[in-house]
Amino acid sequence: MGLDDDIAILAAAPLFGFLDRDALRLLTFAAERRELADGDLLFSRGDPADGGFVVMSGTIRLAPRGAGAEPVRAGRAALIGQLALFVRGTRPTEARAEGAAELMRITPTLMRRVLEEFPGAAQAVHDTLADDLAGLVADLDQVRGLLAAIDGISSGDSPEDRL
Numbered sequence: 325m326g327l328d329d330d331i332a333i334l335a336a337a338p339l340f341g342f343l344d345r346d347a348l349r350l351l352t353f354a355a356e357r358r359e360l361a362d363g364d365l366l367f368s369r370g371d372p373a374d375g376g377f378v379v380m381s382g383t384i385r386l387a388p389r390g391a392g393a394e395p396v397r398a399g400r401a402a403l404i405g406q407l408a409l410f411v412r413g414t415r416p417t418e419a420r421a422e423g424a425a426e427l428m429r430i431t432p433t434l435m436r437r438v439l440e441e442f443p444g445a446a447q448a449v450h451d452t453l454a455d456d457l458a459g460l461v462a463d464l465d466q467v468r469g470l471l472a473a474i475d476g477i478s479s480g481d482s483p484e485d486r487l
Contacts, residue, residue, distance in 0.1 A: 327352060330380065334428070336401035337378045339409070342448035347438050354437075356429040360384075360421035366404075371415045373408035375431040382425025387418040397422065409435045 331348045334340045340348065358377075360366060366377065366384060377384075379402045386396040386404070398404050404419060410432055439446035 330428075333380055333401050334378060338403045339406060339449060339452065340378070340403070342452065343438065343442065343445045347442040347445050350438055350441070351428070351430060351434065354434050356431075358427045358429060360425045360427070362421055362423050364421045364425075366419040366421065366427070367415045369415055369418050373405055373413045373415050375429050375434075376403055376405040376407075376409040377419075377427045377429055378403055380426040380428055383422040384419050384425055384427070385422045387420075389417050408432070 327349070330352045331345060334348045334351055335343070340351070343351070355378075357380075358366070360382070367373075369387070379398050379400055381400060384398045384402070384404060386398060388395050398419075404427075405415070407413065408415075409430060412432065439449065
């Protein structure tokens with residue numbers, strides 16, 4: 325792939341669409357590349373999460389986190405490990421290549437450098453993450469309400485008491 329192809333893929337990836345061409349160029353040149361063959365392990369559950377991955381080509385299969393859940397397949401321009409772009413932690417699942425795949429690994433150090441050099445992009449990324457967090461909080465509030473209703477049913481409250 326050429327530079328323009330790499331920049332286009334990064335620009336299509338979640339979170340990186342806010343970066344201008346110069347920021348994407350910096351990522352392209354500074355990020356680590358990984359090529360995987362069919363069945364190769366990208367990371368295991370519990371491994372240190374020291375960066376995110378953008379799928380440049382191919383497909384990565386992420387094992388289900390819970391019993392009965394379906395695996396997630398990440399294809400071209402998918403971002404795997406968004407949180408690991410900013411903080412170190414552990415991988416919550418296993419990831420393997422389905423067929424040949426190429427990835428770009430972006431470390432927190434590289435991400436911080438890009439955001440420091442491009443403050444406009446940093447603000448856009450901040451706003452997007454804040455919106456995502458607000459959505460998560462709203463979803464959790466809904467779950468809390470449902471659990472409270474279930475708790476009321478199990479404790480013998482009448483339906484009128486729950487409303």
